[in-house]
Amino acid sequence: MASKNIPVMRCQKCNSYYVPVKYSCNSCGSRELEIVKVDGTTLIYSHTTIRIPPEVYRDQVPYDIALVILQEIPGLMFTSRVMCSGENKIEIGKEVVFTGTDELGYRFELKRGMPDV
Amino acid sequence: MRGVTIIGIGSTPFGVLEGKSLKEIATIACLDAINDAGIDKNDIDAFYLGNYISGILVNQETIAPLIANSLGLRKDIACTKVEGACCSGGIACRHGFLLISGGFCDIVLVAGVEKMTSASTEKNTAAIASGMDWEQEGKTGLTFPGFFALVAQRYMYEYGCKMDHISSVCVKNRSNGVKNPRARFRKEVTLEDVLKGKQIVDPLRLHDCCPVSDGAAALVLCRSDWADKFTKKPIDILGAGQGLGTSTAYEMPNLVSIGATVEAARQAYKMSGIKPGDVDVVELHDCFSIAEVVDCEDLGFFEKGRGAFAAFDGETRIGGKIPINPSGGLLSKGHPVGATGAGQMYEICKQLRGEHENQVKDAEIGLVHNLGGSGAVSTVHILRRR
Secondary structure, eight states: OOEEEEEEEEETTTOOEEOSOOSSOTTTOOOOEEEEEEEEOEEEEEEEEESSOOGGGGGGOSEEEEEEEETTSTTOEEEEEEEOOTTOOOOTTOEEEEEEEETTEEEEEEOOSSOOO | OOOEEEEEEEEOOOBOOTTOOHHHHHHHHHHHHHHHHTOOGGGOOEEEEEOSSHHHHHSOOOHHHHHHHHHTOOTTSEEEEEOBTBTHHHHHHHHHHHHHHTTSOSEEEEEEEEOOTTSOHHHHHHHHHTTSOTTTTGGGTOOHHHHHHHHHHHHHHHHOOOHHHHHHHHHHHHHHHTTOTTOSOOSOOOHHHHHTSOEEETTEEGGGBOOBOBEEEEEEEEEGGGHHHHOSSOEEEEEEEEEEOOSSSTTOSOTTSOHHHHHHHHHHHHHHTOOGGGOOEEEOOOSBHHHHHHHHHHTTSSOTTTHHHHHHTTTTSTTSSSOBOTTOHHHHHOBOGGGHHHHHHHHHHHHHTTOOTTOOTTOOEEEEEEEETTTTEEEEEEEEEO
């Protein structure tokens, strides 16, 4: 199961992709940017566990944050909360699945099922 | 372009300066620099002050005029605060350099100050986090330590090293800090201490992170052709660069290299005609152990992937291939955010004058690297004694 319906911003003039919100296209300068939903394979690029948070997130520690890449659109990366469950540990290269966005931004979870090779 | 020379330096100790206000420590550092230069305060044509978060931490803004009035500077001069998070002090120095090299001023006072330890940890954490892109990335709960943890994790993955190698930076810098009276921490740590330390933000532990501090440092910059009138130990600024990086981790084209540093270094090397191999001593921005590793590569002292192994092998100690952070760095001195860049300049000037408590023998050329935000801004200065 690949990730589906990840909201990103696309420049209507030159087709560059960005993590929302972007107010102008850094490639062509256009302000005609739209939110589109994209699908693809999402992988952990790097990760950390936050144990000393900003005060507003004090009741959430420890929590995992990862940079997630979308293989189909090179250069597009998401700073995200990632949910891990049980024995399945977060590691660079592991596949994750998009589960939605909320006030904290993007959320992914480690892909369940067959162990990673 | 006119030459610019450092003719006076001043610094408070970095650490917990109990009972001393932001105004007091900045005034002391500036007075020390003015007295060291042997100028009259009325000789000063402009004042740049680096500071990050005095508004949030001690409820005091408009601090460049505040400190200028505390010193009794002339009323016909521009007094300006500059802010670039942890790079604020470096930016202040570079602005002073630009005014003199451009011919607008003859003598400029530059300084950096931060007062942190009187505020609670929560207030500090929240204030420091304001340097991130909150609309985009801060909201996820990522912190500055978290940013450098992401860099460390990826760095180990790409180059096959372990925290043993990266954390050897802490052992070296803490050892250097023992001799520095301006350092907050003056006790050695072993690699075992570091690797068993409290987990802060995986894979970084307690000693991998620099402490908050109070502190102020100041420099008097002067047109080079006047410098001999004031000092027997002039330090020329041969090159000054400032680069722009990204404001978020996810926009970085390469997580194991800070683009702002690479660009600032490129400008400073080009302006000075100096190459990395010519440099005798370096003070660079080791806010975290991994930061020193990435910085020393981005500044051209080691190939990509070699920095952690070089520290582990002792190549960055005094007596090694290139001594890095003989002051003890931010890891020992502490990080009074807005003061750090000016404090680094102070340490290198002491080295080039041959007056440092942890002296690199015969140091003639020094490099200073300051970094702010999550890789957002960096300055590099290259200095040489006459």
